[in-house]
Every structure is written in structure tokens, then in C-alpha cells.
Amino acid sequence: MLVLARKKGETIHLGDDIVLKVVEVSGDTVRLGIEAPQAIDIVRGELMQAVTDTNQQAIPADLSSLMGFKK
Amino acid sequence: MQIETKFHGQIEMDSQMIYQFPTGLPGFEEQHQFVILPIDGNDTFQVMQSTEEAGVAFVVANPYAFVPTYDLKIDEATVNSLAIEKEEDVFVLAVVSVKEPFEQSTLNLQAPLIFNRNNQKGKQMIVNQSTYSMRHPFQEEAK
Numbered sequence: 001m002l003v004l005a006r007k008k009g010e011t012i013h014l015g016d017d018i019v020l021k022v023v024e025v026s027g028d029t030v031r032l033g034i035e036a037p038q039a040i041d042i043v044r045g046e047l048m049q050a051v052t053d054t055n056q057q058a059i060p061a062d063l064s065s066l067m068g069f070k071k
Numbered sequence: 072m073q074i075e076t077k078f079h080g081q082i083e084m085d086s087q088m089i090y091q092f093p094t095g096l097p098g099f100e101e102q103h104q105f106v107i108l109p110i111d112g113n114d115t116f117q118v119m120q121s122t123e124e125a126g127v128a129f130v131v132a133n134p135y136a137f138v139p140t141y142d143l144k145i146d147e148a149t150v151n152s153l154a155i156e157k158e159e160d161v162f163v164l165a166v167v168s169v170k171e172p173f174e175q176s177t178l179n180l181q182a183p184l185i186f187n188r189n190n191q192k193g194k195q196m197i198v199n200q201s202t203y204s205m206r207h208p209f210q211e212e213a214k
Contacts, residue, residue, distance in 0.1 A: 038147035043197045051182045051197055052098035054205045058129055058179070060169035063078050063110060069173050071115040071136050
């Protein structure tokens with residue numbers, strides 16, 4: 001993993017059209033500004049992990065339990 | 072084409088019925104092709120089955136059947152990656168986390184499955200600031 005030291009207000013360019021900017025540093029929290037094309041998905045890491053976990057736990061062993069259920 | 076399924080045995084599927092998920096789903100990034108199969112005797116739910124791995128099969132449901140007021144805005148990244156041109160080409164399903172007893176199952180309303188039936192593409196869209204949960208209870212709607 002590439003690790004770069006940045007100060008408040010400094011930026012990192014990723015490719016031609018993505019810019020990360022350190023907006024604020026306060027204690028152990030860093031606020032990042034992200035400029036990216038609207039076509040790029042931007043998702044917090046823990047949210048991605050939660051979707052991963054939810055998906056992996058979603059698959060049932062069989063369909064017997066839902067057969068009687070009607071909406 | 073013949074596909075092996077988790078709940079339906081071996082079935083014959085027209086390749087035009089296959090939805091392409093270019094980036095897979097979170098946790099299942101290797102699965103790029105799914106079909107939507109009916110469940111005999113149950114119109115409320117369907118199965119979204121991977122055509123590449125029989126064991127990967129989600130129970131899915133129309134979220135509006137459970138939450139008629141479900142308010143969803145499809146983001147630009149999804150419009151772009153699914154090449155959505157017309158709203159009427161789009162349909163939405165929610166992954167069901169199946170629990171025992173079944174009434175305690177939940178719907179993932181924060182990361183719905185978005186489909187473009189015009190080009191057979193699909194994607195699980197993750198909503199960053201969602202008023203809906205990843206584990207929305209069935210029961211709540213019974214009140």
C-alpha cells in the first residue's frame with residue numbers, strides 16, 4: 001500500500017479526474033473531501049463490509065421455511 | 072444453456088434471461104451472472120441464482136410489496152454503470168436475509184438490487200445516507 005503524508009488543505013490526485021483533499025484533522029478523525037465523476041461509486045469501508053456480511057448471511061439452506069408465507 | 076441451481080435442480084435457461092453484474096455483489100465479487108427464478112407456490116419471493124456457482128442463490132422480494140412508501144433514488148453511478156435510459160426499464164428487488172422462523176427474516180433496503188431489463192444489467196446499489204436499514208424487519212409492516 002502506498003502511504004503518503006498530507007497536511008490539512010493538501011490533496012492527492014488519483015488518475016485524471018479524482019482528487020482527495022484533507023479538509024480537517026481533529027484528534028483521530030480526518031475529514032476528507034472527494035472530487036470524482038458522478039459515475040464513480042463512493043462508499044464508506046464499513047458500509048461495504050456490512051453489505052458483504054449481510055449478503056453472505058442471507059443465503060438460506062433451503063426454501064421450506066418461506067413456503068407458507070404470503071404478503 | 073444448462074445451469075445448476077441451489078433450489079431448482081438443473082434447469083435449462085435462455086441466455087437472454089441472464090442478468091450481467093459486471094462487478095458482482097459485495098461478498099460475491101466473482102459472480103457476474105444471475106437469473107431470477109420463481110418459487111413454486113409462492114408469488115411473494117423469487118430466487119436470484121448465480122449461473123456460475125449453484126450455491127450462490129439469494130431469496131429476493133419486491134421491496135414495495137413490504138414498504139409501499141419505499142423511497143429510492145438511483146444514483147448517477149448506477150445510472151451510468153447500468154446504462155439506464157428510461158425509468159420504465161428499471162426494476163428493483165431487495166435481498167432477503169432468511170431467518171428461522173421466517174417471519175423474522177429481514178430485507179436489505181439500504182443496498183437494493185437494481186436491474187435494467189433493456190440491457191440485462193444489474194447491480195447492488197449501496198445508499199450511503201439511507202433512511203432504510205440493511206435488516207429491515209418483515210414484521211414492522213404488520214402494525
